[in-house]
Amino acid sequence: MSVRLAANSLSSLPGSVAVPRYDHSNLAAGIVHFGVGNFHRAHQAVYLDDLFNLGQDHDWGIVGAGVRANDAEMRKILAAQDYLSTVVEQEASGTTARITGPMVDFLDPGDPAAIIAKLADPAIRIVSLTITEGGYYLDAAGNFNPNHPDIVADAANPTAPRTVFGIILAGLRARREAGVEPFTIMCCDNIPHNGKVTLNAVAGLAALFDSEMADWVRRSVAFPNGMVDRITPATSDRERAMVSDEYAISDAWPVFCETFRQWVLEDNFPSGRPALEKVGVTFVDDVSPWELMKIRILNGGHAAIAYPSALMDIHFVHEAMEHPLVAAYLEKLTRDEIIPVVPPVPDTDLDAYRRKCAQRxxxxxxxxxIQRLCLDGSNRQPKFILPSVEDRLNSGASITGLALVSAFWCRYCYGVTDSGTPIAPNDPNWDRLQAAAIRAKDDPKAFLEMKDIFGAAAEHRDYIAAFSNALGTIWEFGARDTLTRYIQGKL
Known part of the structure; x- marks a missing residue:
C-alpha cells in the first residue's frame, strides 16, 4: 500500500526514504523559476534542498512559474502534493529515494499579471529558467530571432506579455519604477554561454519597443553563465509504478536521475544568492572552461555513439555502451581527437572526466x-562536434573519427537502419536532412552543402575527403564493420 505524497504524510513514508530536515512551511520565497520540469527538480531544486537541510538560507524558497500548457499540468500535480517531489537516484549498484521540498508555491501560467506581481516583489532576488533551448527564440545561427511571431506579439503589446521574456521584462520594469533593484536572471539550460543567450533574449525583446529599457537591462541586470549537468530521463508510468512498488510512495510525477550532478556558476549575483558552494556548486569568474569540457566530451560523446547505435538497432544508451565496438569507438574518439582540443580546466583531469562520462x-x-540522443542533430552537430573539427583542421591534426561522427549522422538521416528498419523523423529539419542524405549516398559532398550546419569544414579538402571516405565505408560495410575499421586504424 503506497502513501500519497503530502506534507502531512512524510512521517508515514518508509525509513529508507530521506525526507526534508527543515520545516517546509517556514520557507520564504527568494527565487522565481520558469520551467518546472524534471531537470530542474533533479538539479537546482536538489541543491537548494541540500542547503536547506543544513539549516541555512531558508529565505531562498522557489516559486514555480511558466507560460505553457504543460506548466499548468505540473502545477496541478505538485500543488496536490504540497510541492514535494520524489527524487530517485539510480546507479548499477542500486537506487535511493528522497523527498525534496524547496518549492513554496507555483503560480498560475494562465495569469501573467500574478507572475509579474511576484517578480516585482523585492523578496525575489533571482529568476531562474529551464525552458529548453527551443524556448529562447534562436535562429539557425544561434542568435536571438526578433521576427518570431511570439516575440513580435509581445513587442506589440508589452503590457500584456505571453512569453517568458515579456513577463520578465514587465517584472523588471515594475521594479525599476518602484526603485527596487533588479533580480539576477540565472539560466539553468544546457546552452553554451547560457547567460549571454538569456541576456540577448531579454534585451532583444526590449529593443523592439523600448530601446532605453534595453540599454538599462544590459547595464543593470546580471546574467551569470552556468554549466549544468545531470542525466534526467522523462517520467512515465514505469517510473510512477517503481516509486509505488519499491518505496511505497504515490507520486504523480516523480523524478529519476543518475547520482552524478554538477553545477558551475559565474559568481555574479548583485542582489545576493544562497550559499550553494556549501552543497557542491562551484562558483567561478568564467565558466567557459567547464562549459567547453562538457560540450565537447560529454555532449560530443553522446552525439558520437548515437547514430551508429541507432543503425545497429540498439535501443538504450547503456546497451550501446555494453557493445564493445561502441565503447571502444567512444574511447578512441574522445581520447585521440576531442580531448586534445579541450583547453585545461582548473582542478580537473580531462581523462578522468572522459572515463566518468563513459561510466555514466x-x-x-x-x-x-538512443532515440533521444539522435534527436535534433542539425542543432547538436554544429555545437558538439564541428567546433572540435574546426580546431583540429586549423592545427593540421587528423579528423578521421570526428568526420565519422557526422557521416554516421548522415547515414541515419537516410531513414533506415542497417537491418532495413525505418527510422522515424527525429529532427525539425528532417525533410531537408533526408533529401540531402539520399543524394549523399552517391555524392557525399551533397550533405556538406548544408553550409549553415557544416560551416568552414564543408569546404576544407581534408574534411571533405575524411567525410566522404567514412560515409562510403558505412554504406559499403555497415555500421558494425565501419566501427571495427576505425578502431583498428584502418578507416
Missing part, C-alpha cells in the same frame, strides 16, 4: 534512449 552513459538504471 553505461548506467543501466537510467533508461536513456
Amino acid at each position: 552513459f553505461a548506467n543501466p538504471r537510467i533508461g536513456d534512449t
Whole structure:
C-alpha cells in the first residue's frame, strides 16, 4: 500500500526514504523559476534542498512559474502534493529515494499579471529558467530571432506579455519604477554561454519597443553563465509504478536521475544568492572552461555513439555502451581527437572526466534512449562536434573519427537502419536532412552543402575527403564493420 505524497504524510513514508530536515512551511520565497520540469527538480531544486537541510538560507524558497500548457499540468500535480517531489537516484549498484521540498508555491501560467506581481516583489532576488533551448527564440545561427511571431506579439503589446521574456521584462520594469533593484536572471539550460543567450533574449525583446529599457537591462541586470549537468530521463508510468512498488510512495510525477550532478556558476549575483558552494556548486569568474569540457566530451560523446547505435538497432544508451565496438569507438574518439582540443580546466583531469562520462552513459538504471540522443542533430552537430573539427583542421591534426561522427549522422538521416528498419523523423529539419542524405549516398559532398550546419569544414579538402571516405565505408560495410575499421586504424 503506497502513501500519497503530502506534507502531512512524510512521517508515514518508509525509513529508507530521506525526507526534508527543515520545516517546509517556514520557507520564504527568494527565487522565481520558469520551467518546472524534471531537470530542474533533479538539479537546482536538489541543491537548494541540500542547503536547506543544513539549516541555512531558508529565505531562498522557489516559486514555480511558466507560460505553457504543460506548466499548468505540473502545477496541478505538485500543488496536490504540497510541492514535494520524489527524487530517485539510480546507479548499477542500486537506487535511493528522497523527498525534496524547496518549492513554496507555483503560480498560475494562465495569469501573467500574478507572475509579474511576484517578480516585482523585492523578496525575489533571482529568476531562474529551464525552458529548453527551443524556448529562447534562436535562429539557425544561434542568435536571438526578433521576427518570431511570439516575440513580435509581445513587442506589440508589452503590457500584456505571453512569453517568458515579456513577463520578465514587465517584472523588471515594475521594479525599476518602484526603485527596487533588479533580480539576477540565472539560466539553468544546457546552452553554451547560457547567460549571454538569456541576456540577448531579454534585451532583444526590449529593443523592439523600448530601446532605453534595453540599454538599462544590459547595464543593470546580471546574467551569470552556468554549466549544468545531470542525466534526467522523462517520467512515465514505469517510473510512477517503481516509486509505488519499491518505496511505497504515490507520486504523480516523480523524478529519476543518475547520482552524478554538477553545477558551475559565474559568481555574479548583485542582489545576493544562497550559499550553494556549501552543497557542491562551484562558483567561478568564467565558466567557459567547464562549459567547453562538457560540450565537447560529454555532449560530443553522446552525439558520437548515437547514430551508429541507432543503425545497429540498439535501443538504450547503456546497451550501446555494453557493445564493445561502441565503447571502444567512444574511447578512441574522445581520447585521440576531442580531448586534445579541450583547453585545461582548473582542478580537473580531462581523462578522468572522459572515463566518468563513459561510466555514466553505461548506467543501466537510467533508461536513456538512443532515440533521444539522435534527436535534433542539425542543432547538436554544429555545437558538439564541428567546433572540435574546426580546431583540429586549423592545427593540421587528423579528423578521421570526428568526420565519422557526422557521416554516421548522415547515414541515419537516410531513414533506415542497417537491418532495413525505418527510422522515424527525429529532427525539425528532417525533410531537408533526408533529401540531402539520399543524394549523399552517391555524392557525399551533397550533405556538406548544408553550409549553415557544416560551416568552414564543408569546404576544407581534408574534411571533405575524411567525410566522404567514412560515409562510403558505412554504406559499403555497415555500421558494425565501419566501427571495427576505425578502431583498428584502418578507416
